[in-house]
Amino acid sequence: MSLNVIILFVFMSIGVLFITYFASKKTKTAGSFYTAGGGLTARQNGLALAGDFMSASTFLGLIGAFALTGYDAFFLMYGALVSFLVILFLVAEPLRNLGKYTLGDMITARFKYKQVRGVTALNTMIISIFYMLGQLVAAGALFKLLLGIPYNTSVIIVGIFMLAFVLFGGMTATSWVQIIKAILLIAGSIILFVLVMWRLDFNFIGIFTEMKTTTPFGAEFLNPGVKYTSGLEAASLTLGLILGTAGLPHVLVRFLTVPNAQVARKSVVWVMWILGIFHVMVIFLGFGAAKLVGSANIIEASPGGNMAGPLLAQLVGGDFLFAFISAVSFATILAVVSGIVVTGATAFSHDFYNEILKDGKATEKQQMFMVRLSSMVITVISITLSLFLQQFNVTFLAVLALTLAASSNLPVILFTIFWEKFNKTGAIAGMLVGLISTIGLLALSPNVWNPVPGAALFTGDPIFPLASPGIVSIPLGFLAAYIGTLIGARRQPVVEDNFSEILVKANTGNDVKGIANH
Amino acid sequence: MKLFRLGVLLNMAQLEGNAIAKEEEQFIDYKRIASSEEFKKLLSQKKRFIVSYTIFYLAYSLLLPLLAFYTDILNHPVIGDITWAWIYGVSMTAMSLWVCRMYIKKAAQFDETAKEILEKEGL
Numbered sequence: 001m002s003l004n005v006i007i008l009f010v011f012m013s014i015g016v017l018f019i020t021y022f023a024s025k026k027t028k029t030a031g032s033f034y035t036a037g038g039g040l041t042a043r044q045n046g047l048a049l050a051g052d053f054m055s056a057s058t059f060l061g062l063i064g065a066f067a068l069t070g071y072d073a074f075f076l077m078y079g080a081l082v083s084f085l086v087i088l089f090l091v092a093e094p095l096r097n098l099g100k101y102t103l104g105d106m107i108t109a110r111f112k113y114k115q116v117r118g119v120t121a122l123n124t125m126i127i128s129i130f131y132m133l134g135q136l137v138a139a140g141a142l143f144k145l146l147l148g149i150p151y152n153t154s155v156i157i158v159g160i161f162m163l164a165f166v167l168f169g170g171m172t173a174t175s176w177v178q179i180i181k182a183i184l185l186i187a188g189s190i191i192l193f194v195l196v197m198w199r200l201d202f203n204f205i206g207i208f209t210e211m212k213t214t215t216p217f218g219a220e221f222l223n224p225g226v227k228y229t230s231g232l233e234a235a236s237l238t239l240g241l242i243l244g245t246a247g248l249p250h251v252l253v254r255f256l257t258v259p260n261a262q263v264a265r266k267s268v269v270w271v272m273w274i275l276g277i278f279h280v281m282v283i284f285l286g287f288g289a290a291k292l293v294g295s296a297n298i299i300e301a302s303p304g305g306n307m308a309g310p311l312l313a314q315l316v317g318g319d320f321l322f323a324f325i326s327a328v329s330f331a332t333i334l335a336v337v338s339g340i341v342v343t344g345a346t347a348f349s350h351d352f353y354n355e356i357l358k359d360g361k362a363t364e365k366q367q368m369f370m371v372r373l374s375s376m377v378i379t380v381i382s383i384t385l386s387l388f389l390q391q392f393n394v395t396f397l398a399v400l401a402l403t404l405a406a407s408s409n410l411p412v413i414l415f416t417i418f419w420e421k422f423n424k425t426g427a428i429a430g431m432l433v434g435l436i437s438t439i440g441l442l443a444l445s446p447n448v449w450n451p452v453p454g455a456a457l458f459t460g461d462p463i464f465p466l467a468s469p470g471i472v473s474i475p476l477g478f479l480a481a482y483i484g485t486l487i488g489a490r491r492q493p494v495v496e497d498n499f500s501e502i503l504v505k506a507n508t509g510n511d512v513k514g515i516a517n518h
Numbered sequence: 519m520k521l522f523r524l525g526v527l528l529n530m531a532q533l534e535g536n537a538i539a540k541e542e543e544q545f546i547d548y549k550r551i552a553s554s555e556e557f558k559k560l561l562s563q564k565k566r567f568i569v570s571y572t573i574f575y576l577a578y579s580l581l582l583p584l585l586a587f588y589t590d591i592l593n594h595p596v597i598g599d600i601t602w603a604w605i606y607g608v609s610m611t612a613m614s615l616w617v618c619r620m621y622i623k624k625a626a627q628f629d630e631t632a633k634e635i636l637e638k639e640g641l
Contacts, residue, residue: 507561
């Protein structure tokens with residue numbers, strides 16, 4: 001580990017501790033812990049969203065994907081940007097207008113049943129833990145590569161660090177860490193981009209011609225099909241990305257940290273511009289890595305291509321830029337996992353503990369204790385599990401979390417807002433079938449079964465052919481919500497419904513302060 | 519009052535306490551607002567806008583893998599060795615930002631209408 005790396009890490013740690021100190025002064029109530037008091041501005045929340053959403057796999061993974069698989073990296077990338085359109089058009093504003101602290105609040109605004117809240121909270125926690133596992137395992141592998149710290153140690157360091165500031169600073173500290181991380185990430189990418197293009201004489205067209213001869217794939221590198229063999233697989237992956245982000249609890253909860261629908265909407269504009277700019281630069285960063293570092297060296301450092309970015313930084317910017325990119329990656333993982341922990345812990349403390357067990361009558365003190373306790377429990381569970389997952393390729397964890405979100409959360413969110421006949425049975429059926437079918441299909445997929453011993457969790461032929469089950473499980477989630485509604489309607493035909501209230505609140509925002517005195 | 523509370527508890531054991539409390543505090547006739555002409559008009563305008571754009575951007579996104587894997591039309595070079603496939607891929611960013619901009623513009627109009635409806639109801 002070089003001196004540069006140590007100095008930068010010390011700097012960053014001090015910065016994070018400062019943020020935590022100031023945030024802890026503002027975090028006196030459960031509401032401020034859950035959603036930073038709902039007082040962020042559009043720019044702050046937009047940056048925090050970018051910081052929440054852009055994980056190490058976005059930053060390092062995409063550079064590696066463009067360097068190693070050429071065109072096919074697009075299928076990993078653009079779905080994320082489009083997913084924010086789904087959020088903007090369908091989810092963000094109704095969620096802000098109906099919800100308070102959690103997704104459970106929004107769904108139970110219409111179906112005031114404890115079972116509905118319980119299943120929503122359970123869903124949130126399962127998705128959060130799977131998503132977090134993917135992040136932690138990636139963190140362990142990354143710091144082992146970047147800094148030579150052993151896998152177990154780095155997972156535990158990330159976990160403890162994150163826990164320390166989540167416990168004291170809650171959503172306020174988390175938001176600020178995400179904001180600063182987003183700024184660092186964009187700044188790092190721009191610096192790297194300019195230095196790389198300098199080396200390539202800013203020849204944006206010529207680099208494509210060079211790509212035809214620099215990689216082992218030859219001219220095929222520029223055509224689709226290097227990594228994905230079927231259009232169905234690529235379409236399923238794209239669909240999962242597009243619809244998955246719109247159901248991810250830790251992304252959705254960021255729309256509850258702003259005062260009204262207008263701010264929620266404007267923060268999407270921020271995150272889309274940030275992602276959009278990054279998506280264009282990352283293509284050339286990938287090409288630069290393939291050309292300057294070379295595929296062989298990238299694969300040698302890590303077969304998945306995660307080292308393409310850091311190696312490129314070292315080549316064009318020396319040890320300092322390498323240290324900077326490593327520090328940014330650390331901040332990236334920290335920001336993402338802390339967002340997930342706050343979301344999962346809020347679902348437990350607010351939904352399970354306060355609303356279900358205590359009928360909404362828990363004191364501030366009890367809630368603060370419970371949310372801190374559940375943050376610790378979630379972190380300990382995730383760290384323990386990720387210590388066992390070291391040997392396995394864990395991309396499927398991220399796929400699992402996204403597909404789960406798309407198959408179990410999204411159908412219920414959309415039907416709750418838009419479908420008058422939707423009922424409690426439909427909501428519970430949609431969530432449970434989405435949850436079970438995604439986990440089931442993934443357990444039978446090539447991610448878990450591989451004929452080559454040791455390549456996956458089990459040895460054998462996969463029963464389900466696709467690695468991303470979205471194209472099957474997402475329609476299943478919608479179908480189950482629909483059929484559940486029909487069954488529920490037959491069993492309990494006349495139900496006092498508050499759909500008109502939901503419609504008015506979702507579309508005018510009269511339940512939240514803001515638009516009326518706008 | 520106590521008896522009433524008990525009755526509520528017995529009848530709607532599943533219902534959540536604080537949601538009921540909220541209903542009691544303030545009564546707004548949502549059914550009437552929801553069935554008013556202005557509100558219905560706002561909803562149908564919103565629906566038309568949201569549905570048509572959503573179909574557009576979803577189709578635009580899902581068309582790429584299908585064209586890329588089942589046809590060759592994207593593999594022709596346009597500028598230098600940059601093929602249509604790359605242009606389509608990068609256009610995903612431009613398309614998303616454009617659709618986002620259209621939404622922001624339209625949403626400001628919807629806000630005005632929503633505000634008028636609420637003001638008329640004295641909310």
